[in-house]
Amino acid sequence: xxxxxxxxxxxxxxxxxxxxxxxxxxxxxxxxxxxxxxxxxxxxxxxxxxxxxxxxxxxxxxxxxxxxxxxxxxxxxxxxxxxxxxxxxxxxxxxxxxxxxxxxxxxxxxxxxxxxxxxxxxxxxxxxxxxxxxxxxxxxxxxxxxxxxxxxxxxxxxxxxxxxxxxxxxxxxxxxxxxxxxxxxxxxxxxxxxxxxxxxxxxxxxxxxxxxxxxxxxxxxxxxxxxxxxxxxxxxxxxxxxxxxxxxxxxxxxxxxxxxxxxxxxxxxxxxxxxxxxxxxxxxxxxxx
DNA sequence: CAATTGACCTGCAGGC
DNA sequence: TGCCTGCAGGTCAATT
Numbered sequence: 001x002x003x004x005x006x007x008x009x010x011x012x013x014x015x016x017x018x019x020x021x022x023x024x025x026x027x028x029x030x031x032x033x034x035x036x037x038x039x040x041x042x043x044x045x046x047x048x049x050x051x052x053x054x055x056x057x058x059x060x061x062x063x064x065x066x067x068x069x070x071x072x073x074x075x076x077x078x079x080x081x082x083x084x085x086x087x088x089x090x091x092x093x094x095x096x097x098x099x100x101x102x103x104x105x106x107x108x109x110x111x112x113x114x115x116x117x118x119x120x121x122x123x124x125x126x127x128x129x130x131x132x133x134x135x136x137x138x139x140x141x142x143x144x145x146x147x148x149x150x151x152x153x154x155x156x157x158x159x160x161x162x163x164x165x166x167x168x169x170x171x172x173x174x175x176x177x178x179x180x181x182x183x184x185x186x187x188x189x190x191x192x193x194x195x196x197x198x199x200x201x202x203x204x205x206x207x208x209x210x211x212x213x214x215x216x217x218x219x220x221x222x223x224x225x226x227x228x229x230x231x232x233x234x235x236x237x238x239x240x241x242x243x244x245x246x247x248x249x250x251x252x253x254x255x256x257x258x259x260x261x262x263x264x265x266x267x268x269x270x271x272x273x274x275x276x277x278x279x280x281x282x283x284x285x286x287x288x289x
Numbered sequence: 290c291a292a293t294t295g296a297c298c299t300g301c302a303g304g305c
Numbered sequence: 306t307g308c309c310t311g312c313a314g315g316t317c318a319a320t321t
Contacts, residue, residue, distance in 0.1 A: 007314060064315080086315055087298080109299090128298045130315070169292060178316080186314065276294070278314050 006239045008085045010152055010183030011226035012247065013064050016091055019242030021059040023093050023120055024068065029054050031115040039111050039124075039133045047135045050075060056116075062151050063182025078138040083124075089131030092123040093242040152183035153223050160219070161212035167204035172280055174204035175219075184219065187232055187256045190281045192219045194255045197289050200273075200280050211289075225252065255281040 008016070032048045040046050054072035061067065068081040083089070088109075096119045107125060112133070114122040124131075136144065150159055163180040164171075174180055175189040184192070193200050195218035198211070207215065226232060231247030233239050240246060254264050259272040263283035273280045 009315095084315080087313075126298095127300075128314090130298060132316095167291085173292085176315085274312095276314090277312095279312085 006187070006232050006250070007087050007185060008089070008231070008239050009064060009185040009188050010061075010223055011188070011229075011249065012231035012239050013061055013066065013085065013183075014153070014227050015231045015241050015247060016085070017059050017061045017066055019093060020066070020091060020122070023242075024056045024116070024122070025058050027056055027116040027118060027120060029056065029114055029116060033113040033115075034111070035113070036111040036126075036129065038129055039126075039131065042132055042134050050135070051081065051114075056081075062145075063148055063178055064185070065148065065182075076137050080136055080141060082134040082136065082141075082144075084132050084134075085126075086128070086130035086132070088127040090125045090240055091242045092125065092240075092244065094121055094123075095119045096121045147179055149178060149180045149182045152181045152188075152219055153227075155181055155216050155219055157209065157213040157216050160216040161207060161209055164204040164207050164212070169204055170201045171198060171204050171207075171215075172200040172275065176278075181219075183223070186278045186280075187253070188219070188222055188226070190256045191222045191254060194281075194283060194287060195222060197287050199287055199289070200282050225249070255283065257281065 006012075029051050030053075032051045034040070034046055034048055037046055051070075054070045054075060057069040057071050059066060059068055064084060066083045070079045070081055072079070096115065107123070109125050109127045110123060111126045111129070111131070112124040116122065134144075149163065160181065164174050167174050167180075171193060172189055175184050175192065176186065190200070192215065196215045198215065226247070226249040229247055229249035229252065230241060230245065231239060232249040232253065233246035255270050258270045259281060260269050262268065263270055263286060266283065266286045268283055268285040270281055271284050273282075
């Protein structure tokens with residue numbers, strides 16, 4: 001059986017955000033257990049004590065980041081708890097009196113547990129230990145937020161066009177560059193380029209307005225369709241929603257991890273190129289613009 | 290400044 | 306059976 005770890009990108013993070021947003025807002029963090037201090041490596045400090053007795057205001061998302069604004073008399077106004085799932089981070093939400101969830105799930109990579117009011121429990125599992133948590137104030141988070149590009153979900157022609165202007169790297173690299181546009185990774189860059197019939201190795205800076213219109217349309221539509229499907233999970237893959245549910249967008253993928261299969265448009269076998277640490281999938285025949 | 294490469298991690302498939 | 310290698314890839318620091 002093929003092992004296909006599916007890494008969370010915008011649609012997967014958005015699906016998780018919705019799941020968390022159904023429970024977290026207005027609940028109080030009663031207790032925090034951090035089982036792996038590497039989770040906080042960016043600041044090097046475990047802010048667990050400061051988190052307790054705070055109220056979670058909402059659960060928001062920009063790109064692949066989750067942001068939870070907090071309300072506490074002990075924290076300065078605007079303090080935010082942020083999480084990035086990186087490769088394999090997963091949230092599970094259940095109630096403490098319902099131990100079945102935890103018994104069912106493999107918790108050997110449990111990294112943190114948050115106990116909330118009304119007996120809700122949020123478990124954070126991360127096999128590969130790339131995920132990170134971060135607490136920042138508007139002041140300390142300025143750099144992070146400023147370096148993050150506009151969210152890809154509703155990216156406009158104008159925004160895409162100006163973000164790619166002057167770039168000499170490939171379209172693929174620009175699409176995956178979170179400083180330019182936030183939320184797209186390896187799956188959805190391949191899928192958007194296939195839908196737009198564009199070569200992955202075109203210089204990003206050469207896009208015309210018309211090209212930017214075409215590409216931004218396909219970015220928006222592939223991301224929205226994937227969100228409707230609940231994201232992409234693979235057989236035995238890593239991504240799950242907060243209630244352990246799989247997403248079904250894998251059934252709608254046209255090129256990603258479909259090397260050798262016929263292109264849905266022209267039947268040419270899909271090709272694969274290694275690009276740095278990741279692979280690009282494309283149709284050599286009908287992705288020529 | 291922009292682009293590229295290696296490090297960080299772990300589990301599994303496939304080869305021998 | 307078990308060891309070894311390659312692959313999955315988001316982000317950042319270091320390098321070109």
